[in-house]
Structures are given as structure tokens and as C-alpha cells.
Amino acid sequence: KFLVIGNAGTGKSCLLHQFIEKKFKDDSNHTIGVEFGSKIINVGGKYVKLQIWDTAGQERFRSVTRSYYRGAAGALLVYDITSRETYNALTNWLTDARMLASQNIVIILCGNKKDLDADREVTFLEASRFAQENELMFLETSALTGENVEEAFVQCARKILNKIESGELDPERMGSGIQYGDAALRQLRSPRRAQAQSAQECGC
Amino acid sequence: TCSTSSASSLDTSAQFQESNGQTQSTRWDEQQKVFTLEQVCGVFRVDLGQMRSLRLFFSDENCTCGQLVVASRESQYKIFHFHHGGLDKLSEVFQQWKYCTETHLKDQQLSEQKTCMQFSIRRPKLPSAETHPEESSSRRLDVSAWLQHLNQAGQVQEEYRLRKAIFFGGIDISIRGEVWPFLLHYYSYESTSEEREALRLQKRKEYFEIQEKRLSMSPDEQKDFWRQVQFTVDKDVVRTDRSNQFFRGEGNPNVETMRRILLNYAVFNPAIGYSQGMSDLVAPLLAEVLDESDTFWCFVGLMQNTIFISSPRDEDMEKQLLYLRELLRLMHPRFHQHLCALGEDGLQLLFCHRWILLCFKREFPEAEALRMWEACWAHYQTDYFHLFICVAIVVIYGDDVIEQQLATDQMLLHFGNLAMHMNGELVLRKARSLLYQFHLLPRIPCSLHELCKLCGTGMWDSGFIPAVECSGHHPESESCPYGGLVEESSPEGSEGKRGLKTRDVFAFRK
Numbered sequence: 257k258f259l260v261i262g263n264a265g266t267g268k269s270c271l272l273h274q275f276i277e278k279k280f281k282d283d284s285n286h287t288i289g290v291e292f293g294s295k296i297i298n299v300g301g302k303y304v305k306l307q308i309w310d311t312a313g314q315e316r317f318r319s320v321t322r323s324y325y326r327g328a329a330g331a332l333l334v335y336d337i338t339s340r341e342t343y344n345a346l347t348n349w350l351t352d353a354r355m356l357a358s359q360n361i362v363i364i365l366c367g368n369k370k371d372l373d374a375d376r377e378v379t380f381l382e383a384s385r386f387a388q389e390n391e392l393m394f395l396e397t398s399a400l401t402g403e404n405v406e407e408a409f410v411q412c413a414r415k416i417l418n419k420i421e422s423g424e425l426d427p428e429r430m431g432s433g434i435q436y437g438d439a440a441l442r443q444l445r446s447p448r449r450a451q452a453q454s455a456q457e458c459g460c
Numbered sequence: 461t462c463s464t465s466s467a468s469s470l471d472t473s474a475q476f477q478e479s480n481g482q483t484q485s486t487r488w489d490e491q492q493k494v495f496t497l498e499q500v501c502g503v504f505r506v507d508l509g510q511m512r513s514l515r516l517f518f519s520d521e522n523c524t525c526g527q528l529v530v531a532s533r534e535s536q537y538k539i540f541h542f543h544h545g546g547l548d549k550l551s552e553v554f555q556q557w558k559y560c561t562e563t564h565l566k567d568q569q570l571s572e573q574k575t576c577m578q579f580s581i582r583r584p585k586l587p588s589a590e591t592h593p594e595e596s597s598s599r600r601l602d603v604s605a606w607l608q609h610l611n612q613a614g615q616v617q618e619e620y621r622l623r624k625a626i627f628f629g630g631i632d633i634s635i636r637g638e639v640w641p642f643l644l645h646y647y648s649y650e651s652t653s654e655e656r657e658a659l660r661l662q663k664r665k666e667y668f669e670i671q672e673k674r675l676s677m678s679p680d681e682q683k684d685f686w687r688q689v690q691f692t693v694d695k696d697v698v699r700t701d702r703s704n705q706f707f708r709g710e711g712n713p714n715v716e717t718m719r720r721i722l723l724n725y726a727v728f729n730p731a732i733g734y735s736q737g738m739s740d741l742v743a744p745l746l747a748e749v750l751d752e753s754d755t756f757w758c759f760v761g762l763m764q765n766t767i768f769i770s771s772p773r774d775e776d777m778e779k780q781l782l783y784l785r786e787l788l789r790l791m792h793p794r795f796h797q798h799l800c801a802l803g804e805d806g807l808q809l810l811f812c813h814r815w816i817l818l819c820f821k822r823e824f825p826e827a828e829a830l831r832m833w834e835a836c837w838a839h840y841q842t843d844y845f846h847l848f849i850c851v852a853i854v855v856i857y858g859d860d861v862i863e864q865q866l867a868t869d870q871m872l873l874h875f876g877n878l879a880m881h882m883n884g885e886l887v888l889r890k891a892r893s894l895l896y897q898f899h900l901l902p903r904i905p906c907s908l909h910e911l912c913k914l915c916g917t918g919m920w921d922s923g924f925i926p927a928v929e930c931s932g933h934h935p936e937s938e939s940c941p942y943g944g945l946v947e948e949s950s951p952e953g954s955e956g957k958r959g960l961k962t963r964d965v966f967a968f969r970k
Binding site for chain 1: 687691692695696699700701702703735736737739740774777804805808810813814817818822868869872873876
């Protein structure tokens with residue numbers, strides 16, 4: 257289970273759309289309530305299904321927020337490089353994610369709208385430092401051109417897999433946000449491969 | 461294999477970041493190729509044996525037009541629209557095909573491993589027993605019908621009759637801008653044309669005073685206002701209804717008007733300020749009412765008098781969801797049971813938050829959504845008609861959820877994918893019939909006794925006042941006027957078992 261969080265208008269839904277459809281959604285309207293997308297990606301030979309929850313940038317209902325964060329394994333924390341305001345809000349988002357999801361949630365910081373470099377208000381260096389201090393991975397992305405979008409999701413997923421392999425994360429723990437592939441999912445792939453892989457496969 | 465158009469041969473080399481294992485990559489390659497093909501030339505190709513269901517939804521009475529919907533096991537949907545007939549022929553073909561034996565709800569077993577694809581045909585007709593008996597009593601309110609409702613002085617003669625007509629028939633697009641201000645309590649029904657003109661002038665003055673207040677803020681106030689309101693408003697207005705002719709194009713002045721209305725509203729009502737979704741509500745008002753000040757006051761009325769308002773407050777939403785859960789428990793117990801089985805996350809009803817916040821604006825094409833708005837604003841027999849619409853959607857389109865025991869996220873995906881693909885007319889008709897059935901209930905649970913409180917009794921001396929009984933669902937140890945104290949332990953499973961006190965109430969007009 258993945259989340260996309262960050263202020264209104266930073267391009268959360270567009271990142272998700274670019275990742276899933278490989279297209280920029282230029283008639284996109286602001287998200288109301290919760291939207292949902294999923295995609296299967298290949299990470300180091302393992303098939304991983306990301307279930308990505310996308311929500312409104314303006315938070316409203318605490319009860320919703322709880323359901324939304326519950327059991328998330330990874331998150332994209334998004335700001336807009338052309339808006340300092342969205343960058344300043346990162347600390348709050350981070351606190352919420354770690355408190356409401358889990359301390360172990362793997363977060364990648366995404367400075368979106370990389371294509372609008374002329375209007376930049378937040379430098380790469382400044383955001384890198386912030387990421388380092390808060391133990392986040394960091395990438396600058398562009399939902400418009402697609403640059404680094406897939407990478408952001410893949411890097412986050414890879415980190416989660418590494419943590420599982422090193423024993424830092426236990427997928428069997430309740431609310432880990434990770435599930436091993438189920439029967440229905442395996443049927444989508446060739447039976448031979450599914451059999452060979454089933455032992456190490458993660459289809460969360 | 462089902463292929464909708466012939467593909468030109470395309471040499472696609474799928475690219476992916478991580479492909480260490482050679483064995484998987486061939487399969488991965490193929491999959492990618494299919495996806496790419498699908499994107500480039502609109503080809504859709506799947507192995508039907510691997511699909512979860514194949515469904516035909518007819519949208520017209522003759523059963524010729526509608527949608528063919530293919531669902532994968534992961535709740536991904538492909539929808540083929542048949543706008544100009546032909547779906548009936550396709551259904552014949554499918555029905556003759558042995559593989560597609562039509563499955564019926566009652567025959568289905570809830571097993572994890574389904575070997576055979578489900579096939580079903582849904583026809584739009586509601587059995588006559590399931591429609592509101594007054595269903596065809598009102599035609600759309602057009603200019604001449606509207607004028608008949610007004611007397612010489614321009615007063616609405618029978619408010620209740622007007623609201624009823626709008627509830628069943630809707631308002632013709634040409635007079636929406638004229639009638640909406642009544643439904644939104646900007647104009648009172650008793651006002652004369654002259655009084656309304658005077659009101660408009662006065663309200664216009666007030667509006668510009670509010671605007672003046674906004675423009676004369678101190679720099680500090682301005683900074684705060686920008687951070688709390690303007691920052692988000694600016695981002696939202698440029699992405700609200702831009703495909704609508706009225707707001708289309710770069711630098712469209714109507715977008716700026718919408719922006720001013722929202723900013724001024726936040727000054728007028730600082731407790732509410734701006735919450736995302738308001739722009740979606742104000743845009744159609746502006747497009748119909750046109751005048752900036754009038755639209756502003758209609759919006760004020762909308763925020764005050766309708767109950768599905770885009771309220772930023774937790775308790776407002778909680779109340780809506782509580783009512784909706786109770787309605788589902790009463791009118792669609794199987795679905796309610798499924799939600800209960802999912803636990804807290806299921807009962808949060810995440811999939812219908814947007815329905816309530818935007819009153820179905822993103823679930824149906826505009827023409828149908830606005831019909832729903834009008835039906836809700838009519839406050840006919842209930843103040844919460846939008847919740848009956850929610851139940852109607854679940855009744856008509858929620859079978860999959862129960863049959864396949866969809867989890868919370870899958871449910872979100874299921875209903876998310878249905879957005880803009882549902883039959884609004886059918887949903888409205890079903891919602892009206894659900895309201896009728898609700899009114900036939902001899903007794904209702906105390907949790908729902910506020911559902912029909914403000915809507916007025918019309919020409920009748922008493923409104924809908926059923927017996928109310930305590931359902932035993934109360935937060936904490938709140939006492940209930942209809943049942944008494946609730947035991948502190950086990951809030952669940954207590955309903956219907958206790959000797960419930962019922963209280964018959966008669967209310968008469970003074």
C-alpha cells in the first residue's frame with residue numbers, strides 16, 4: 257500500500273496518472289475524497305503490485321485520514337519546486353505519515369514540476385539536505401514529461417523489498433501494508449513462473 | 461480473445477528499469493507490448509477466460525444501447541459504449557455462446573477460485589412495484605409551466621406543488637437561472653417580482669462591501685488570508701469545469717469571477733473559509749445564474765440550506781455517514797453486512813465521500829448531476845435525498861461488491877471506475893422509489909428520525925411521522941428519547957432483541 261501526500265496543487269494525481277497511464281493528465285481537476293490506482297511493476301526480478309491511494313491536498317476529515325494512512329508501506333511526499341509554501345508544509349506531512357501510518361514507512365520526497373525550472377523557488381540542494389536530515393529518499397520529478405516518475409515509485413518499492421530481505425520489515429506483521437501475492441494474482445501470470453517464484457514473490 | 465479494432469503491426473520494444481531475470485522478461489515483454497498497443501491504437505485484447513466478469517448494461521428502455529463491461533480479476537474495467545444501438549445483437553451472440561451461460565445472483569457461490577467467468581445482462585427497467593407511484597406525475601418544469609406557478613405579482617402560489625414538480629421532473633435548462641435562486645433560498649417563494657428586484661440591489665451592495673473588506677486587509681491579514689484561503693482557491697479555480705463551454709479557454713473572465721466569489725465567501729464566512737470542493741459547487745451556479753452577486757448569494761444559500769454542503773467539519777460528514785450506514789442497514793442489509801465484515805475501514809464508506817461532498821457531480825455527466833442537485837434542493841419529503849441516491853447507486857451497481865467480497869480498496873476502485881458510466885435517470889428513479897419505500901415503513905430507527913424534519917408538509921396537515929424506535933446504536937452512554945439508556949457494553953448485535961419502546965407521535969399544524 258502506497259500513499260501520495262503533499263499540499264494541494266503539487267501534482268499528486270498527475271504523478272499517479274503519469275505512472276499508471278504513462279501520460280500527462282492536463283485536464284485534471286483537484287481530487288475530492290480518495291482515489292485509487294494500482295500497477296504491477298518489476299523490481300529486481302520480483303513482481304510487485306503497488307496499490308496507490310491518492311487523496312485531496314487539503315486535508316479535512318480526521319476519520320478519513322486514519323483509514324487512508326492505516327497500514328501504508330510506502331509514500332511519495334510531494335512538493336512543488338516552484339512553490340516554497342508547499343515545501344514549508346513538508347514537516348507537517350511527514351509527522352502525520354510517521355504517526356498515522358507507521359514509524360517504518362518508507363518515504364520518498366518528490367520535488368515535482370521539474371520542468372518549470374525557470375520558476376523554481378526551492379533549490380535541489382536545499383531539498384536534498386532536508387531529505388537527508390529526515391532520512392528520506394529524494395528525487396525531482398516531472399509529471400508533465402514523465403521524468404523520474406517511474407523511478408520514484410520503483411525506488412520506494414525497492415527500498416521496501418530491501419528492508420524485507422534484511423529483516424527490518426516483517427510483511428506478516430499486521431498493518432505492514434505488505435501482502436504476499438495471492439492466488440488470484442498468480443493466475444495472471446504463467447503457471448510455470450508463478451510456481452518457481454512463489455517462494456520469494458511479493459505481490460503486495 | 462476479444463479484439464475491438466485491428467492493430468497495425470507495431471514494433472514495440474518494451475522498456476523497463478529492472479529486468480535481471482531472463483525468464484520473466486519474455487512474459488513481461490508481451491504484457492508491455494499489449495499495453496503499448498492498447499495505448500497507441502486503441503486495441504483491447506484479453507483472454508476472456510482470465511476475466512472475472514463480462515456484463516452488458518442496457519441504458520435505454522428498448523435495450524439496444526448501453527455498455528459492455530469487462531472486468532479483470534483485479535477489478536480493472538474496460539467499458540465499451542454503444543451509443544447508437546447494436547448492443548442487443550451482441551447480447552444475442554453472447555447468449556448463444558455456450559461459454560457465456562448467464563449467471564444469476566442467487567446461483568452464485570462465493571468461492572475464492574472461480575473457474576468460469578461470470579456473464580450477466582442488466583436491463584434498466586425497474587419493476588413497476590419498485591417505482592414511486594407518482595413517478596410520471598410531473599413533466600420537466602418548462603417556461604410555461606413555471607409561469608403557471610406564479611401569480612400576477614410574481615409570487616409562487618403553491619411552493620409545495622412547485623417543489624414536488626421539480627423533484628419528479630426537474631427544471632428545463634432555459635429557466636434554471638431563474639428558478640434556482642428560489643430553491644437555494646436566495647429569493648423567498650412569497651416574494652413579488654418587485655421585492656426581488658429590490659432585494660437584488662440591496663444584496664449587490666452588500667456583496668461589494670464584502671469584497672471591499674477583502675481588498676482592504678492589512679498586510680498581515682492579507683498574508684494569512686493568502687496562506688489559508690487564496691493559495692488553494694487560486695489553484696482550484698483554474699482546474700474546475702474547464703471543459704464546460706462557460707469556463708473554457710485561457711484567460712476566461714468567468715474563471716476570475718468564480719475566484720472572486722470564493723474569496724469573498726471566505727471573508728463573509730471565515731469559520732468555513734474555503735474547502736476544496738466549493739469551486740465545484742459554485743461553478744454550475746455561476747454558469748446558470750450568471751450575475752456575480754446573485755451567484756454569490758445563491759452559493760451562500762446552498763451552503764446554509766442544503767445538507768450535503770462541502771463542509772470542512774468532521775461532525776457534519778460523520779452525521780452524513782451515520783445516516784447513510786443506517787439507511788443501508790435498513791434498505792440493503794446484504795451490503796451493510798459486507799461493510800460490517802470489513803470493519804472500521806469499510807464502515808468509513810470511503811467510496812462515497814465524493815458523492816456526498818460534490819453531490820454526484822463527478823459521478824454523472826453534468827446534465828444528470830444537475831437533475832440530482834435539483835431533486836435534492838427540492839427538499840421533497842426528505843432533507844437528505846442525496847443519501848437515497850447513494851443507496852440507489854449501491855443497490856443498482858453494488859452487486860459485484862457483495863458477490864466478490866471486495867475489500868475496502870477494491871470497493872474504492874469499483875465505484876471509482878463507475879464514475880461517469882452510470883445511468884443517472886435510472887439511479888434517480890430508484891432513489892425516488894427508495895424514498896417511497898422508506899415512507900411506507902411503519903417504524904424507523906431513532907438514528908434516522910431527523911431524515912425528514914425540515915422539508916415541510918405541504919397541503920397536508922401533518923408530515924411523515926412514523927413510529928420511531930430505538931435501534932440501540934448510540935455513541936457512549938447517550939440516552940435516547942425513543943428507547944432509554946443504552947447499555948455500555950456491546951454496541952453491536954443489540955438491535956431488535958431488546959424490548960424496544962415505540963412511541964407514536966402525532967403532530968398537527970397550528
